[in-house]
Amino acid sequence: MRIVVAPDSFGGTLSAREAAEAIAAGWRRAVPGDDVRIVPLADGGTGFAEVLHTALGGTVHTREVVGPLGDPVTGSWLEVDGTAYLECAAACGLHHVGRADRVPGAARSATSYGVGQLLADARSAGVRRIVVGLGGSATTDGGAGMLAALGLVPVDEDGLELPYGGAALATCARLDGDADLGGIEIVAASDVDNPLLGPHGAAAVFGPQKGADDAAVAELDAALGVFAGVLATFAGREVRDEAAAGAAGGLGAALLALGAGVVSGAGLVRELVGLDTELDAAAAGGGPAITGEGSFDWQSLRGKLITAVARGAADRGIPCVVLAGQVSVGRREAAAAGVDSAHGVADEFGLEASMADPAGTLAELAATVAPRWGR
Template identity: 40%
Template sequence: MRVVLAPDKFRGSLTARQVADAMAEGVRLAYPDAEVVTLPLADGGEGTAEVLAEATHGTWHTVPVRDPLGRPITAGYGMSGDGLATAFIEMAQASGLRLLASAERNPLKTSSVGTGDLIQAAIEHGARSIVLGIGGSATNDAGTGMASALGWRFQDEKGQDLIPTGATLRQITRIHPPFRPISASVSISVACDVTNPLTGSNGAAVVYGPQKGATPSMVDELDAGLVHVAQLIKQQFGVDLASVPGAGAAGGLGAGALFFLKATLKPGVDVVLDTVAFDQHVADADLVITGEGKMDEQTLQGKLLMGVAKRTQKANVPIVALCGTLDLSPADLNALGLVAAFSILNRPQTLDEAVKHAYADVRQATFAAVRLFFKGAN
């Protein structure tokens, strides 16, 4: 029998790799001769680059970059080991909100320049394609900071170069492409799970600015800056970005990736599953086991577990899910296409105890689920 293990992390207790390893032990306890394929997954957000590097037997590289306030730090990116020379980059590594203290969070002052530093480092290392995750950003600069690290120049009305931030967007009067643009042979896919436009009531500044530290007056200023940049790009280059779905992701880096990088925006789940060749692994499987820390209404909103379930169902392979907290109805489980879902919590536990015993509980729950499934199938 062939069992594919494709879990997300159990937030706060186990990484996706640890969940997959515990599941693998549970399968082999039940059926020592089973063929087990482990595919730790992520949803395109924080941790995705490391998951994808591992899934492709790749390597992790640490390089000097600039943080959201321009300070020198080090950040990492993954490089695939499958011969395809794909780089895995997370915006959060260099331009993430987690890099700033609460008092430092101000999207008028922050820049995505460090993300550009990572992209440049990956290209210099020989990347022929790039997968870019853009969750968790601290910025609202439409990707102009990222572009500046790649050679784009932004000038004010006096012809002076600007340091792109949320506050300087409205001062830009001319955009100059780099002397050495990224080669057209380098393909870039952006893992983007939001459909917000760049500007307006559902745009980057209004929806996401406050969580990055923006006050109501800052939101107005940031949105005006995004409107200005979008109009300038349309006037100067004939490209209309303002209402493109996903352009408002990551403080407008969605729009910046489309224009400055000529990238393609794709749902994060699809980017991850395609990169790990999920469909090929599942094609000959007898069972898929997935999981996440909590299965609830958010699971039904198209995130990782739903994406895994849909593809597994399409392959006509049964799928079982494990979780810490199970807060879905039988109708919800049917809608997901799951054969069954089980909580790994088999006894009363405090939160600390649940975290401490999570690995063993995943292993035990997998053992029980596999035995039940294959005994029933026979």
């Protein structure tokens, strides 16, 4: 039987490749006769550029940029045949922010300035197209920092440059300067379709993950509302309610204002790494497709990677099985998304054990599940 193992990264514990290798190891141990193929995936968030580099090759460009808290961090982007693949988390990801720093103050002041520096670096390199993977950010600044790094500086009524962070956008009056992209095509590869504002927006949904309490969420949502008007004036249209405007702390809205097109990050990676070819082979060999991520929750059903794998499996009439760190999606919701079965490492072995040995417990979960689906 041919098995395709195609997971996303597992939060900050396992990369997509590490997760795939752990699942494959457990599966082979339990059902040694199965032909297990691994296809590490990403949906625009953490691991986006790494997965594409593994699949496509290309040149990795590395430079020091401003991190989410204003300190220097090392960022990178991938160049392949005139296209730059840039992962926003490389410059402003949560992994750059220690757990102790995920407090309301950091949530209010975190900046996407480093993302703009990576974009400017790719622009200077002469690429024709820049694909920005959105997800895993520590910021809720509406992409204001990114725009400032590109030459479009958010200022107040007196023309004074605003400090870093989303909270400062409450006094934003306009964008000063110019961001000459030289005709470069910009693509936003998003892991979610959330709008910028409101109960499903950047602050309300993702702010708490970044340390924002209720007061900070309300403050950031109000400030982003002000900035949405500034972006609308600049772009000549409203972008606040467009799909993916709320991605990566509102970075999606700024990219939309720059004229970016939006694609599914999961769908783009699925195409570039040849997942469909592997799913075809699995269908011919009896399936199933195995996917997963750190937390299989309601956000997973809003255009993230698991749904892309599940759709591909359903199109071929093969089962899709999810192995995740934690599972909070009900069976009915999972089935509606095309997932036949979902299993959580924490549910099986406990949260403490899963965090202490993420690869080992994930492999053990795969070994437990494999006999139900393998040869």
